[in-house]
Amino acid sequence: MTRRLMLSYVALALLVLLGLEIPLGYLYARGEESRFAQSIERDASMLAEIAEESIEKGNLTALPELAREYAEDNPGARVVIVDRTGRLLTDSAGTIPTGSTLAGEPDIAAALRNRTTVATSTGTNSADVLAATMPGSSGTTIRGALRVTYPMTTVTDRENRIWAVLALAGACIVTAVALVAFALARWITRPLRTLERATAQLAAGRLDNPPDADSGPPELRRLAAAFTHTATRLQHLLQAQHGFASEASHQLKTPLTSLRLRLENFEPYLDPRAHPSLEETIGEVERLSRMVHGLLALARLENTATTPGPVDADAVLVERATMWEPLAAEQHVTIAITGPAAGRVRAIPGALEQIIDNLLANALRVSPPGTTITLARAPGAGLHVIDQGPGMPEADRERAFDRFWRASDSHHDGTGLGLPIVRHLVHASGGQITLHAAPGGGLDAHVQLRPAGRERRFQTIAVTHAAAGHRR
Template sequence: MTRRLMLSYLALTLLVLAVLEIPLGYLYARGEESRFSQSVERDASMLAEAAEENIEKGDLEALPELAREYADDTGARVVVVDRDGRLLTDSAGTTAGGTDLSGQPDIAAALRNQANVATRTDTSSGDDVLAATMPGSSGTTIRGALRVTYPMTMVTDREHRIWATLALAGACILAAVALLAFSLARWITRPLRALERATAQLAGGHLANPPDATSGPPELRSLAASFTRTATRLQHLLEAQHGFAAEASHQLKTPLTSLRLRLENFEPHLDARAHAALDETIGEVERLARMVHGLLALARLENTATTPEPTDLDAVLAERATTWESLAAEQHVTLTVTGTPSGAVWAIPGALEQIIDNLLANALRVSPPGTTITLHRAPGSDLHVVDQGPGMSPADRERAFDRFWRASDSHHDGTGLGLPIVRHLVDASGGAITLNAAPGGGLDAHVRLRPVGRERRLGATAAPGRDQRRAAHRAHRAAQAVGRE
């Protein structure tokens, strides 16, 4: 913005200078040409009178000296002819004496007692010259004519000097304006730069350096003060939400666990006819516990600002497939991995594992025995999790990512938070997820991730080994906590 403000100031100054200096230079050039023409005409008239007097007295020998002195003083060329147009003297010495010049238009006009001042091209040198041709007359008696020629460079050089002076003055003014504009632009944009830094800090989750509200234009000082108040309020709200997510887990899980234990302790003391209702009640308590767990997990995700990092999709996929294979075998479901290796993709730390776990938990919950769940790697770092279950209607696929939404024909006890968590993780990693109908029935969860450049790709090595029992236990908990809603 500083550069744009400077450019606007300089453009305005340049426009003003152009409007002022160009007409001024043009007027000066025209005036200089007019003064030069009048000066040459005056000198030519005076010389013509002196030459006419010498011709009248018959003192022709004085004419060369008169012409040479004037030419030496001014750099002009002086030509004198008699009344018949024959050359009497030429200060340049390029034309022989006695040469008939009466055929030249300006000489012929002067011999008719007509003065002539005009710019023309010199036939000998090819340069533009200003020629003033005056008759040497006394009354109506013409005794000769005199022509004075000056090179136009004498006036054009002065015009060039004035244009150079105007250009130098304009450059000095532009330099002064640039210095002033830079100082002014920096003063104006200083609060904006502070706001930009503060906004970046706030986007990172913590405003360490609030913008200075005591410098800059009044409007920007007011904006900085309002931003600081808003940012402070947002930080308090975020800290309160983060504190709730951190503390509510323990505060909510403990009463729910206690309630479930108390309900289970009622079983020996209840009539056999009430056992079915007790089982349903315990099931609802368990579903409430899973819902609380999902809400807290989603809150923690939303409160965490994490930058995507290169993650080896093939290694994570192989690890998660190994972990879920035993759980799928218990339900007589086959788990396969297909497609060519994809390499590294951008994902926030730990997101890829959670995405695959949630999608596999959804697919495994609805897959009938004897079917197959396919983890397919498509070109472009795309991942497809395809099941052979009942699938979803187009309307249900549109609403599947809404929180707490469950299909009307759902026969399981999901919480409606699994797919929202998956979408949040995919979006935070810079990717996208869609649900499509799988060929032959079932659902195709399509995850599009950003591939890492070839120079950043990781080797297709296996991830570090983990305790398989702990991994299976975590996968089993994930299968119970989230579902396809």
């Protein structure tokens, strides 16, 4: 932002300078040309009077001296004098033979008709020259004409110098404006920089350095103060929420365990017809206990800020598949691993294990006997856990990550916290998780994590399993 502010100030200064210096330089150039033309016209008029007097007196020998003296006093100037018929009397440059007729040239012809001509033309060396042609007359009697030419380089050199001075002055002004703009932009954005650092700290879970509310413009100071107040209040609310979840979970664990033991102790004393209801009640108590454990796990995860690190996805996959094989065998479900190596991904410590465990648990819960769960490692470091279950409708997939939510047609004892825990672990590792219908039935829980090392592409862990309207 500092650079953008400084550039805006410099751009504004440039526009102002261009709006002032270009017209000023143009006016100066036109003025120089006008003064130059007036000066040459005045000299030509004076010389024409002297030449006319010499021609009138027949003193033609004085004309070459007159032209030569003027040319010597004004380097670059050239004087041409003709008589009333247009015959050349003298040329200070000596390039035209004396006696040559110049009556056919427009400015000489106009002067012999008693008209003054001042115009710019191209000389013999392709350079612009200013020519002032005057009649040598006394009243209406014309005795000759005089032409004075002068190269325009004298004027253009002065014009170039003034343009250079204006450019140098503009550069100095722009430099000064840039320095002032940089200092001003730094002063303006200092609270924003501290606010940015504070926002990053708050996003990481803790605000250690509040933004600077004592420097910068009043509006930014008020913004920094309001942010600090809001962040402090938000931290207190989050701490209170996390503390309540943790405390409530801990306090509920002991009564639930005691309640289950008491219910189990009732079994010998109940009528056999009440045993099904007792078993259902014990099952609900167990589900409530698992829910409390899930809440406690979520509270611990939300209170822990951990930096993701490299994890060997292949080793984790083999380890978790080995751990789940005995449980899968009890349900007559097979777990198979296929495909090339998946590589290394970035995840917080222990996250990948919990992600695979939760998703495999969901897949086993709904996998029919005699089916196979295939852990297929696809090209591009992708992992797929594919089962042959009934799947999940699209409407249920959209709500599957809501806490405590379970599908209306669910017949299992899930707590509704498995997928929220998975999502939290994935997001904390810098990845994303989405649910899709798997080919041939089942659910594709697609987890995309960042690659470890120097790889630039994302590695994919796609966990596909069946869930017939059930909630993780």
